[in-house]
Amino acid sequence: MKKILFVLTFIIAPFIVEAQLKTPQASPKATVFQTVGLTDVEIVYCRPSARGRAVFGNLVPFGKIWRTGANENTTISFSDDVLIDGKVLPKGKYALYTVPKIESWEIIFYSTTNNWGNPEVWNEANVVLRTTVKEDALVKPVESLTIGISSLDANFGYLDIEWENSSVSMKFEVPTQKNTMDNIEKVLAGPTSADYFSAAQYVYQSNGDNAKALNYIDKAMDMSTEKPYWYTRLKSLIQARSNDFKNAIETAKLSLGAAEVAKNQDYVKMNKESIAEWSKKL
Known part of the structure; x- marks a missing residue:
């Protein structure tokens, strides 16, 4: 009898695994790909929604480091070195953290990218670049966190973060002219x-x-x-x-x-x- 039960379990198990229930995520994952000039930018993040809750100053406290999303930390990668606020951010992949405030946000590029939310221990040595941008109020509230790249130019773009009634936008410059001249010289x-x-x-x-x-x-x-x-x-x-x-x-x-x-x-x-x-x- 035990042998029969074992065989039945072995046969049925794959069907149980196959039939596992799938449900929608509360904060679904999103991926943004954008080429700015000749530089590829990729953002991966999870999108929480307000659902009637007060977000900034409540769900997301002012003045504290935020994962800029839900679940695992948001990441952003650049295929070339970029210039932000006059400072060079080397090409690579970073965790994107922010510190929301009433009139401005800090935007932080953190070298460790495999954190679940905020790092267990924040290490300032892992902060590759930190800048501050102005916060603007939105006329029409945004229900779900939205991160994207806008105002595209051959030489720059803007990293936009919008949620609830808040919007911040950070300019980054890309080395399009240098890359183009390097390609021209290589071909010639x-x-x-x-x-x-x-x-x-x-x-x-x-x-x-x-x-x-x-x-x-x-x-x-x-x-x-x-x-x-x-x-x-x-x-x-x-x-x-x-x-x-x-x-x-x-x-x-x-x-x-x-x-x-x-x-x-x-x-x-x-x-x-x-x-x-x-x-x-x-």
């Missing part, structure tokens, strides 16, 4: 050795034109002063596919020697195996 300078290597690798892996692949890898090696072992490894493979086993072995030996110096045992092993295999075909 022509392809790099890494570009030619990637092209050769693609042609080889897609069973394309061996002569073209060999031309690309030769250009990559000509532009590289170090001649890295993964370059010579690829060239040996292209040569072997062209049945040029003699030169393939000589190139593989170069790759082997460089891999041994770099102590990359994977490439050492691959080159030794290839040399042994190709030697049989001479």
